Structure formats: C-alpha cells, structure tokens
Amino acid sequence: MPPVPEFDSLIPLLGRGAAPEEIRHIRNLPAREAVTSPWPDAIHPDVVQAYALAGVHHPYRHQAEAMTAAGQGHTVVATGTASGKSMAYQAPVLSTIHAGRLIAQASPGVLQHPEEATALYLSPTKALAADQLTALQALSRHLSARVHSYDGDTPQQQRRWIRDHADLVLCNPDMLHTGVLPNHPQWSRFLRRLRYVIVDEAHVYRGVFGSHVANVLRRLRRVAALYGTDPVFIGASATSAAPQDSFSRLIGVNPDAVTAVTRDDSPHGAVTVVLWEPEQSGPEGENGAPTRRSVLAESADMLTDLALKQVRTLAFVGSRRGAEAVAQMAHRQLDEVEPGLAHRVAAYRAGFLPEERRELEEQLRDGRLLGLASTSALELGIDVAGLDAVLVAGWPGTRASFFQQVGRAGRAGQDALAAFIARDDPLDTYLVNHPEAIFDVSVEATIFDPGNPYVLAPHLCAAAAEQPLKPSDLDLFDPAAPGILESLVNAGQLRRRPAGWFWTRSEDPAAMISIRAEGGGPLNIIETDTGQLLGSIGTGQAHQQTHPGAIYVHQGRTYVVEDLDLAHHVVSVTRAHPDYYTQARDVTSVKVIKEERHQTWGPITVHSGQVQVTSQVVSYQRKAIPGNEIIGEEPLELPPTDLFTKSVWFTAPGPVLAAAGVQEADFPGALHAAEHAMIGLLPLLATCDRWDVGGLSTALHADTQLPTIFVHDGHPGGAGFAERGYDMAASWFAATKAAIESCSCESGCPSCVQSPKCGNRNNPLDKAGAIALLAAFLDHAPSPATSDTPTDGVTGR
Template identity: 40%
Template sequence: MSDLQKLIDRLRQAPEYASQVVHYRHLPAVKAAWHALDAVSAPLRIALKGSGIGKLYAHQAQALALLGTGENVGITTPTASGKTLIYNLAVTEALLADPKAHALYLFPLKALAQDQLKTLETWFASLDALNLNAAIYDGDTPAAVRAKLRRKPPRVIITNPDMLHYGLLAFPEAWREFFGHLKYVVADEAHTYRGVFGSHAALILRRLRRLCGEPGPQFIASSATMANAGEFLQQLTGKAFTLVETSGAPREGRHVLFVEPTGSPYTAGAGLLHECVNHHIKTILFTKSRKITELISLWVQESAPKLAKRIASYRAGYLPEERRAIEQRLFKDELSAVISTSALEAGIDVGGLDACILVGYPGTMISLWQRLGRAGRGKREALLILIALPDALDHYYLRHPDLLFGSRFENCVLDPGNPRLLDEHLPCAAAEEPLTAGDWALFGPGAQAAAARLTRAGLLRETATGDAWFSQRKQPQRLVDIRSADEPYVIKSERRGTLLGHVDAARVFKECHPGAIYLHAGQTYEVTALDLETRTVLVAESRADWYTQYTASEEVEILDLAPGQLWRTSREAFTSAWVRVRVTEKIVAYERHRVRDQTLLSEHKLNLPPRVFETQAVLLSVPDRWRRECRDQGLDFSGGLHAAEHVLIAALLTQVLCERWDLGGLSTLAHPQVDQPCIFIYDGYPGGVGLAEKGLQVLETWARAARAMVDECDCEDGCPLCVQSPKCGSRNQPLDKTACRLLLGALDRQPARRLQVPEPPASQGGNMATEKPEKIQSAQTTPTQVLSADVQTEKQPAALPTTQEFRWLVFDLETQKSAAEVGGWDKAHLMRMSVGVVFDGLTGTFRHYRENQVPELIQDLLAADMVVGFNIDGFDLKVLSGYSEFAARIRTFDLLSDIRQTLGFRLSLDHLGQHTLGRPKTAEGLQALAWFAAGNWADLEAYCRADVEITRDIFRFGLQFHYLLYERQGQVLKLPVAWREAFPRVTDR
C-alpha cells in the first residue's frame, strides 16, 4: 500500500479525523485521447520524436489546426494538459516560415517567464536552428542587456504586462521593427487578467495592436476554465476567439476530502500538514491571507522543530530573491512542504507535489481547481483536502459538494471601458502614436468622451485641424501603475533598517496601522510607525501572543445612475439599480485578540486619513412595508438588513469571478439620497471593474443563492456559516437571521422586470479634475477707499464708468531700463515705467499713461474688477511696485501664468499671436528701450498699444472658442482654456 493510501485510510478511519471528514470522493483516472503528429511540419515532428513525443493530445491538434487557419485561439483545458506545447509549436512554425517574424509571450509572474525561457531554449536547441532564440525582457533584466535586446530583438521576447507597458510600448521607435513583424502574442494564465489588473492589461494590448497595425498579430490565450471564456478573451484583447475546451490529456486519479473541523480550521490545517509530511507526502497548503500563512508556518515549526528546515512559507510581500530561493528548494526536493497564499497558484514549476490542502474555499472555482491542480502531476495519484472556514460560502459548498465537481464556473470580469483607466491609458497611447478618431472603436464606446475630458484637462493636445491628439507629457507611462491604484508602501525593520517587504496602499491602513501585528517569514513584528509622506512602515520584532483586527466605518454617496437599466422585483419589494457612487472608508480602531482562544484583550482608537474613491454599485432599496413586517414579528429590521448585505456579498462570489475582498457593502436604515432603507454592494476598486454590473445581470440567481445560504444553515440566530462576515467593520453587529430570511425571500419572490432609465449626461463620465483660473468677484470699492492717505490726493480718471457691470481691462507697460542695467529680473521694481497702455473692455477705448501719470494709472487698475495681462504678475506689477505698495492689490488675470499652469512650460506672446491670431508682435523689448532713449514716444506708445491689442485678442479668442493655438514639434495644437466658465460676466464692446 502506498504512503498516500495509508494517509487517506488514517484520515477516514482514525477517531480524531473521521468525524470531521464530511465528504470523500475519488475522481477516477482519465485516459488520453491521442492524435497523430500530422498537424505539425516535418522538422518539428523530428524534434518532437527526439524529445519522446510521438503523438499529440486531441486538443493540442485541434488548437494547432485552428491557429493554422488564422484564428485567435483560447485554450481552457485543465492544469497540466500540455497547453504550453501548443503555443510553442505554433510560434516555432511561424518563425521558421518567416525569418523576420517575432513572437511576444506575456506571463503575469516573473517566475513563470523564467520557466518558459528554459523550456524554449531546450526546445530551440533540439531543432538545431541557429536563427531561433528567446530572451526575457522584464524589470530584472540588466540595463545593458535591455539595450542590446532593443538594438537586436530576439525572435521571442518573454515579458509581463508591466514591462510591455513601461519598457516596450513607451519606446515605439526602438521596437518598431519588432512590432511590425509580430506574428503571435501569447497570453498565458489569461484568467489572471481580471479586475483592475486585467482592465489595465486589456488597454495595454489595445495599445500594442495600434503599433502593430493591421491585420496585426494572432493571439493565443491559455486559461483556466471559466463560464464566459470567449466573451472574456474578446474583452481582454478586442479580438474574437475560438475556444478549445475539451482536454485530451490523461489524468491520474485524485482523492478529495472535505473537512469540517470541530475546532480552529487553522489548527486543523497545521495538523493535517504535519500528517502529510510524516507520511512522506510532499504537500502544498494554501491559505487565504498573508497573516494565516505565517501563523500556520509558525505553529507547524513550533510543534515539530525537526521539520522546521523542511517547511517554508511563501507569499506576496516577500522579496523576489526570497521567493526564487523557496521555488528552487521545492524543485530540488529540499522542502517537504510549503505554506502559501495564492502566490503559488499559477503554474510555476516547483517539481512534483503529492497533496494539496486548502484552508478555506479560495473564493472562486477557478482558483479552487488551479490550486488542486498543483498536486498529482505525472503518473501519481494525488490527495486534495478542503478545510472549511466558519464562512457562509465555505459551508454552502460543503452542503452542495456536487457544485464543485460539476461543470459550473464563474464569469470572469474586467472593464476596459473604466473611465479612470481610459484617462490613464489614452495619454500613453497618444505618446506612442498620435490618436485619431479611428482609434475610438479600438478603445471602446467611452474613448471619445475620455479624449474630450483629457483635452479639457490639458493631458491631451488636439491639433488645430481637430484630426489628431498628442500627449502633453513625454512619457505618461511612468505615471500609470497597472498593479494597484497607488504606489505601494515599503516595510522596514526599525532596528536594522532592512527592507522586509511591501504592502499596497489599499491594504496598508488595514494591515499595517500603528500597533498592528505583522508576520513575515515566521517572525512576529509590531508596527511602530506609519509614515504617509515617505510611504514607509516601520516594524519591530515582537513576542506578542495576540493578533490585531481593525474596525472600520464607511459612507456611500450616490453620484448618479450608471448607464444601464433599473430592475424591480415588484412594487412592494426591492427596487434595484446600478449606480455610480463615492465611497469613504476609514479605519477607526483596532482590537487585540489572544491567539490561542481569540479572547478580546483591548481596543485602541486610530486617527488615519480616509480612503475615498468612486466606483460602481448595486443599490437595493427596501420599501417601508418590510420594516413594518419585521416590527410586527418582533424582528430587528436593522439586523436583517445588515445580515442580508453580508449574505449577498458571499452569494455574489458564486456568480462572478472575484474574492470577498474585491467587494464592499453598506446597509443603512435611511440613506439621505434614497429616503428609505437600502443596501449597497459595490466594487472595491476605484472606477469599478464591472462586478456590480454583472451582479445586476444575474440578480435572480444571485438572490436565490443568497437565500439558500441562509435557509440551509442549521443555526438559530446566525453564525459565521451564514450571516456573519469575516471582514465586517462593525464587528457583525447587529444581525438578525430571521429578518434577513424575510428580506431575501422578498428579493427572490418574483422574476425581475426591467425598466429603462435615461443615460446620465456625458459630462458626468469619469472624475478627471480640470484646472480653471480662479474666478474673480466684482469689486464694490472705489480707488479712493482703497488707497492710503499718501495717495488719496490722486484724482480718479474722468473716463472711469460708474456702472456696476463687470469692468475688465487689458494692460501692458514698457520700461526705461533693461534687466541688465538694474542688476537682474528680480529687481524689476527699479526698471521704471516709460509708457503704459490700458484697454477698457466696457468702453472699447484705450488710455495711455507716462511715468508722471503712474498714480492715475494705479487708480485706474485698482478700480477694475479684473486686469488682464501677459506676465502681468511676474513683471508689470513688480515694475509698478516701485511706485506704490498698492500695486499689489490690483486684481489680475495673468494669461502667461494660466497657460504655464496648463502646459507646464511658457509660451511667448509672439508665439501665441502668430499661431492663434496669425499676427506676431510688431517689435521686441530692446527696440522699445531704444525708442525711449531716443525720445521716440510715437513708436514706443504704438508698440505698447499693439501688445495690448494682441493680449486682448488672445483673451477674446479664448473666451469665444475655449482654446488657443500653439506649435510643438512641428504640429499646431489646441490649448484648451476655461476662461468663459471662469469669467461669465465679461462682456465686450
């Protein structure tokens, strides 16, 4: 009897385990379905046979045949079914047929890329083809090697979406030849491109397609099984796919145990891992959090010190070199077991594994079978153990095990039309190659509105002819983080200063707040400081016997109905809608709980800034009838509403491919904008990624699954298996299971009826901030009221109107001395005015002033509601400050300052006059100095007046057309201005 069978018998028969094993199933072995090698060319057949491959699996031959006809192919067969061989064969055929052809391999993880490079190098060597080579181009590639690869690209580049974004697309000229001859793009582990990361990847692939031109490369996608693979892959790439879904690969038998522990599931996991190692079963144990990964590793090593060196923990947040070392130890059989988060879920080659233990259902069917597929590779049977957590979703599947063994999988969701992401990627695309109207179809329905939004914000520049858009920034790619919304925080040892790991901004307040217990590589640390400015977490080693749990508060503000439909079950039941919301989350406190028995030890308040973001949500509003129904039955309506929120979040995980932490929820007795009780279930990512939208589309099955979770739990008052949530920021209070059942019954009672709602105004899309000049309020004071006693004798000019209309002037002056004569531009107050010219926007007249009239000039300017000038703040007022301190009180609008704020650089008045008005300046400043020295007042005043006219006409042009024109790198571009919005009271004579 094998060691594996001995272990299975013990777990099913020994008293300490048998009562906890609630389900056992043996999945029989599957025989291979073979196909001859005639799907590949003769050179490849010879190389395959030399490698011991005399036949192909049926699905491999099917995929190769489809690729041969030019189809984009998605392969969704199970783990270890030979998907890699499919794309390696197809790519090799293309490279041999066309000496100029290239291929691009995309992997979500660097470790997968390393595995693939070894495979390709071995394969190319077997072909004895000198012109076939591959190389990795990622963040770990030395700069000198990157430069060499750019100069002479290999036939196959292996990279990840991050480096495609930062290192290839950002330098289109360097990669022009590679893009121009790109035959295949391979996206391995394509199911990982979901949510925000997947939405970024989808836009990156569209940018790649733009640079490749038409017809562009073929796509090969390797993915786990999902419910909507064809739809998902089309969303990811923008291309239609043909799917290969039925595997012809053989598979050894698998033993599956479902465990419902009587005590802590984590203790049970540690015990079962110990049993596996004692039976010489090489095991991987998956947990659902970094903290639990470290705790189980610590417990196993403490209970069995002799095994400490044979067991390791593995998770995100470790440094890359730490993870690579663990992978190598696994591959070389130096480890008997590894405890991991989802970081080892992907197909990194770590050698043969015999058993897989899951502490908790991982949240999705895809993750479940990807993790279980890590064990039993080769010709050995495998053991798969699922330990249920005290969680509604875990026990839902524990009671319905057939759902896990059927063909039902979740939908995979991404949203390349997310306005926030479009706002980030369109400037990148424009920097790579100017955008045109022909690109809107490639980037989706929201692209044109996003381009208009970005143009108003100054991030895109429209040409004068309106047929192209350029990026304002040179390399906007550097500002876009595709893995998270914000730059991550670094975690450092307070004593040593060494880097321990990283944590993203969305998790830092929850996991690394001051006082939090942080676990790393089996060591316990306490967070001593959180520096928001430097994004640094400092930790100190600790012997604490407690763990920490945060408390949160949240608010949801409805911004508008999202584009779509309103759903209603009946007039007296729930009304449901897809809405755009602003969520404010705040971590307000944390609790210390003793590790061994979870006893609450203490509570501590926190003062951390809130996290505010806009996203999408399902809104379920509940008529007061159900409040009265609960009251009449003696039920807690508030507790029922709160419990329903928890269960709906758990149930949505059975419909949509996401994790509990990807969703948020809020229940309230009286939302101020709805004026009745309601529940919000929202996407936990800024902008949303389509989770709420998909939930509304499957509302009936979603509601049915939620009701089943409550109905099928045997508890009386509610428990972690039904209505309690492990992530509740309100400590699961209040909750009322009976009231929850009543409300979910109302939601599930009738089929949904759709009611159309109007689209929101186009201006409501996205949240791009637009910089506008500050509005200037009308002045109500006269010059004599403003000026102090020493200038009160100066008389107000007779031309000043007494009207209360908005009075605006345009002003410019010339000086008697140059900057060099007074010691620099910072001494402008010493340069002395020669002439000044004012245009009055209300009267349409000009007034000329010389130096002896400066007091009258200052009164004239002070009496205006606004004085428009070009560099008036930086120069003209400084010159006037040499005469009176009251020059600083003049209310100005500086065109140069506003333009520089938008563009980030200066433009001259002459430049703007030429391109916007077709009229350059009449002379230069040095000539004006010469005219003054010669006493040529006529030419001097005419020149100053001409500058005022150009400034006035530029201002008028911006008011009327909302843009100016300027030239940049040979292109005449539009510079958007918001002057009419800022100054609605400006009228012209």
C-alpha cells in the first residue's frame, strides 16, 4: 500500500479500525471562513428584510458580486457546494418581481405596467425544484411575489391559475419543452413580463441531454422575443472549467455577454476525504481473474457502521439497482445487529413516485433517516444541513460531480468524513492510486454539441410548430441549421414558403422528442398481480435492464420481469424472492460511415468520424448473490438496434504490433484488452461515464482492413466524448497504459482490462499484449509539447 498521511480521528467511523489496509490516500480539505459584503443597492429593502427574518443578515462577497452582475446581464455563478448560489439568484429575481408589483399596485387600472416582472426557474430534477420551492415560498410570504411549481406532478386544476397569475414559476427543461413552449399563447401574460431565466445546476447539462437543453433554451429565447422580451439568464453551476464559455454556449450567446463569478467566499467545515480500494474477495471471477470485493457490499458495510454510530450519511451509488442493493444490504445487516435502526436506512432514485421522493427528502432533512443510498438525484443543491458523512460508491463520472457529492457533508460547519470507494474498474483503480488526478488538476470542461443533427433537427421542427421559422431566426441556432432545414423539407417534415419554414403535420413535434433518452420515451413498470405502477425506465435502458427474465428491484422489493412490451411502453413484473441477479449480454458491430478528421503518427493513424453501431441483446446471465458466480444463462430474442453516432478509432499495421512483441495470434486479445481499458479511462478526459460510450476491437476490420480499436459515443449523433478522446489521444493512451501497469493481477481483471458490459464475456483478453500495444502507439505519438494539439488530415474536411 502506498504511504498515506497520519490517520484522521474520523477514520474509525468507517468500521475497519484506525488504520485500514484498504486506504490508499487521505486528503484533508481545510475549513473555510466566510467573507461577507454589504447588500447591493439594487436589492429592494423588503427583500433584505425577508432574508433577515430568515436569519441571513449579509450576503457572502461572491453572492453580492453575482447579484450586481445579474442586474447588468447574463451571469453564471460557478462555486462549490453549499456556497449559497441559490441566494445569489433568488435575491435579484425576488427584488425585481417585488418592486415591479409595488409600482403596479400604485397605478391601478393599468393592464400591464412596464415594471411588472416574471421569472422562470429551471431545475434538472424535481427534488431540487421542490427544495427551492420551499425556500422561495418562505421568503415570498413577506413579499409581493407569487411562487409556484409547474411540472409533471402539478395538478391539472392548478395549471391555468399558475399560467395566469404566478410571478416566479419553478419548472424543468422537460416541462418547458413539452408543456410551456408548444402552448406559449396560454403563457402570454407570463412571457410578456419575463425578465429572468434561472438555469440551476447548469453543469449537469452535458452530452446529448445538454445538447437538447441548449436547443430548448434557444427556442425559449425565440418565443420570448415574440412577446417582446429578452430575459437575462442566470446560471448556477458547480465549479467547472471555463464556466463563461460553457454557459454562453448553453444559452446561445457570445461568451463576452456572460459574466462569470467563480470566487467562493462561503464557509465550510473541514472534510477528511478517504480514497478506499476494497481488498480482493478471494474467489476468482470470470476467466480465472481475481475479483475485488463489490463496491456495493463495501458501501453497505460502511453505511451500516455509520448508522450504528448515529452518523447521518448519504451514500451515492451510480445506478438505480445499486442504490436499492446498498440500502437493502444495510437494512438487513442493521436488522441483525440493532433492529430498531433498520427502518432509518432507505434508497432514493429516479423512477420513484413523486410522493415517495418528497417523503424521503423530508425524512432526510429532519433526521428520521440516518442513512440514504441515492443515485446522483440527490447530488444537486438540495439543502440538507447536518450530514456528517458521504460515501461515493464508484467514480461518479467527473471531478465536478465528485466534489459536489463530497461537499454534501459538513454543510452545517461541522467536520465531516467522505470516502470514495473504488469499483473493480480501470478508472477507479487508477484514481485511488493517483490522487493527484482528483485533487491536483482542474475540473473538466462541460461537453455538449447543440449542432448534433439528431438533436437539432427535431428541435427545428418543434420551433417551426411554435411559430413558423424565419431566416432571421436561424442565428439563434447552430450554423448547421440551414442544411438541416433543407433535409427536413426534402423529407416532408417542413414546408418552405417565402415567409419561412412551416411544420406540416398534425402531431406536436415536441411530444415526439425525449430530451433525456433516445427513442419513444419512458416505459411504465407495472406489477401484474396488483396493477400497481411501480415506476418507469428509459427506452435506452429497457433492453439491458428490463428484458424478460430480468430481476428488477424497487424500494428493497425484488421482481422478475415477465414481459417487455416496447410497442405499448409497458414492463410487466411479478413479485419474487430470487437468490441471484441478472446481467444482459449483447453483440455489436461497427460500420464506418464517414471519416471527418485524422492524425498520422508515423504508421499509426487516429481517426474521427461518423459510424453505425448495430447492437443486439442476445442473452442474460443469472449470477449468485453475494458470490457473483454464474449459475445459468438464457437466450433472448430481442430486435437489434442501430445507432448512428460519432467515434474515434485507431489503426495500426500488423508489422508495427509484431515489432512491439505482439504476435499475430495475440492481436485479438491485445486489442480487446486495450479497448476495455481505454473505455474505462476516457471519463478521465471527458465529462462522461463509461456507460456513455461503447467500443469494438478487431484484428481485421472490414472498413479499415487493419487491426482497429473503436471507441464510440452511446448517443445518436454523438455527444462529444469520442471527439474529446480524439483531441486528447496521446494523454489517453498514456493514462490507460499506466492504469493497466499499476494493477497487480497477472493476466487481467475487472480493475484493469475486464469490462462489466462486454458482449464477448471478456474473452479473449491479453493484458501484457495491451501494454505492449499501447507502448507502440505512444512510441509514435507526437512529443508532449504537441501531443494534444491534433494535426488534422484532409479526409472529410
């Protein structure tokens, strides 16, 4: 084990003594003192008084700077967790609304006073919006501001009143996209007064989701202009690279039109962050490789120990199934040791019914819950003071998310503990052994592409349905818009007239776009015996997670999937008590559609372009709990799916690999192992998770006629991740080689070259061959001074 600093007094809370062997690194994030500032003159005295009644007498310095900037134009506040970003936008918005209402009340009989104002708040999650609603309604009791939530949970009978009377509406991008913009005439009163749009947790809008939201916001700006308004956008974001650039790209304005506030003057308790690598569990896994103890079992043990010590803990888990499993294991262990505590641990995830989510949030706030295993749904700015510990079960995808999650602890000013528990995964293994890659480098840039044709085309249709598109409107959208409009006209989706482009069909195009997942929207999960709606799942996840025979977990209860009806968007499940879980297997092929860029490294070529990925889930395995042994495999007959996306691919002549010591018979195993590890390490360079990307390797690809490794985006049209890999290829290879070499296994394991989603059952794999192959690529890579500045070829340019 690498040397670590002297162990902190909080370490024994994790239940393994004062100096556990699993610890690879300890980093103490120091406490921070507050720096306050006077209230800006532009904030109305009544708003200042409302905050004083809530116990806030002075803003932090960065909050005051943001309030001033918001009065002058578009602003983004990019500071840490619990830094008070909410007040930075709440105060100027409430001040403008309240002042306008007072002026209007002094001029009775005027239908619309020019000083009257409304504002729209956008949140990526309902939980965060509900938390904001509680805070804003408490403030608005002392002000002339009517604050209401408008989302899928809002009763129909309330919606008209909100449209006609609310001053500050809390919404989400989904409801804005399908409920507000297509029905903008009903929102005319609100839109004519629209002064502010708040985009909370703006760093969440990345990848394809970010591309969709960027186009929804452009449509909002266009519709607002129809009613004579040009609202100021205020963004709240976690600390991120170039927040001014990313927020300006999100809302569709020039970077110089956005002011970024990045200095953090808020207080925070000291946090001891532990990097934890579970020990090998003993039994061997697939292909005879040693396995590390499950991150879920390790997290459940810690959650149990912390609950027994009355330590309020939030455990972040990367998947719905994982969050349920951690809560279920902790609940079972507490029931054995101290039954009175078992009910004080629960799971929280997307897919729960609204009333379930609200109740769990309230129980976490008031302390009835000691432990909560959650997906990233609780990562965002929900105000839960008093948390003493946070567990991060597996790398959350980005440094920004990691520090958001860690920052949940210590918000009340107390010293707190956070533990990052590594999965059996190349990236997690690399990070716990290279802490500098977490703590000593800047956070990632937010990657998304508003010009993705698979995203932009349907939004242009939606915009045309809202109001016929004029040539002057195209400046709002990506430069690719004219060409896409032409293709939409040729396809009969739009009709070109001298006045512009018109939507030609009777359907609402917005209702045909799912901004969070490709294909036809979510599927309802129904218990067949009772007819009860348990929750929902995205179409893109259905083949893998809710195929016939799959085990589905909801609030600690297990079900077996009886039927997957894609046509009617229904998954039928039956209550069951299995002693196993299921894992789907698929087969994949990749076809090159168009090479757009390439770099030549001597005999090595790095390519970027468009590909077609064809995948089919062909079977599933039943694996024992808790040993992970395979106890059976069943075939499936599901239809293949085609994905047109972006990819980076690498080609090398056979003699180059042979010269590096990789024999021709070993090409498939070496390429396959390198591909797995590269997919695992790409999140180190791009704001993605390994599940956002896929790959394929072959000793002779039909399109390249060479040994080839593909790494592609998992979203239609691409999400920018593979292109980031292209731009950072040399660094990517170096980190991948280091990760494989640092793993102590002999022939490859889940910590280095095995993949949890491999359709070929991790066979063949050649760890030594992968190291030799990556070394050969690096031998021909550009020098460090130019390694990440690609020299594009002429192909496709």
